Amino acid sequence: xxxxxxxxxxxxxxxxxxxxxxxxxxxxxxxxxxxxxxxxxxxxxxxxxxxxxxxxxxxxxxxxxxxxxxxxxxxxxxxxxxxxxxxxxxxxxxxxxxxxxxxxxxxxxxxxxxxxxxxxxxxxxxxxxxxxxxxxxxxxxxxxxxxxxxxxxxxxxxxxxxxx
Numbered sequence: 001x002x003x004x005x006x007x008x009x010x011x012x013x014x015x016x017x018x019x020x021x022x023x024x025x026x027x028x029x030x031x032x033x034x035x036x037x038x039x040x041x042x043x044x045x046x047x048x049x050x051x052x053x054x055x056x057x058x059x060x061x062x063x064x065x066x067x068x069x070x071x072x073x074x075x076x077x078x079x080x081x082x083x084x085x086x087x088x089x090x091x092x093x094x095x096x097x098x099x100x101x102x103x104x105x106x107x108x109x110x111x112x113x114x115x116x117x118x119x120x121x122x123x124x125x126x127x128x129x130x131x132x133x134x135x136x137x138x139x140x141x142x143x144x145x146x147x148x149x150x151x152x153x154x155x156x157x158x159x160x161x162x163x164x
Contacts, residue, residue, distance in 0.1 A: 022144055033138055034114035040142045042114020048137040055112050055134055056088065063089040066125035072097060072106070073124065078132065080125040081108050083117070091127065091136075092119075111136050 017024045030043035031052075044052055063080040073079055073094050081092035096107035099118050108124075109116040 030141075033112075036114070036140070038143075040140060042138050042140050044112075044137040044139070051137060052112060055091070055131075058131055058134070059089040059091060062128055062131060063125055068122045069124045069126070070121070072121050078111065078127065079108075080127050080131070081110070081119055082123045082125075084123070091131065091134075092124075112138050114138050114140065 029046040031046055031049055032041060032043045034042040036042065059080060063082075066080060069079070075094055075097060077094045079092055079094065081090050082088075083090060090110045091112055092108035092110050094106050095109050095116060099105040099107050105118040105120060106124075107116055108119050
């Protein structure tokens with residue numbers, strides 16, 4: 001049996017503490033950006049608020065006159081995405097292809113804010129290297145030991161669609 005005792009130097013570098021199979025991230029002050037469901041959400045740390053505004057400003061400034069895509073991008077590609085509802089450019093990752101009634105849309109998740117939506121290929125463009133190199137600060141969080149009601153509690157997929 002190998003000795004598993006850790007050294008003080010290794011303990012000083014450890015940033016995650018596991019308790020009962022869960023990783024304790026400590027206390028964080030978060031800015032909520034998107035609620036996925038009753039048990040998970042996307043947020044970034046309060047200290048990153050100014051940086052997030054800088055990302056949004058940079059995307060709008062640098063992508064405003066960008067050449068739009070003609071060919072459908074591959075899955076997991078990170079691109080610039082124009083959201084026509086707020087007339088703003090975002091960084092997005094392609095999650096699904098062949099969506100919508102005519103199978104001509106792509107499901108794209110905004111990597112800096114967590115929400116996703118369906119877009120046409122011509123709503124997207126390649127990102128300049130300066131924007132690609134900006135770190136992603138938004139993370140997905142899940143509530144510990146909280147699960148949406150399911151089939152065993154008498155709920156069906158139809159119940160969920162109705163919002164029950």
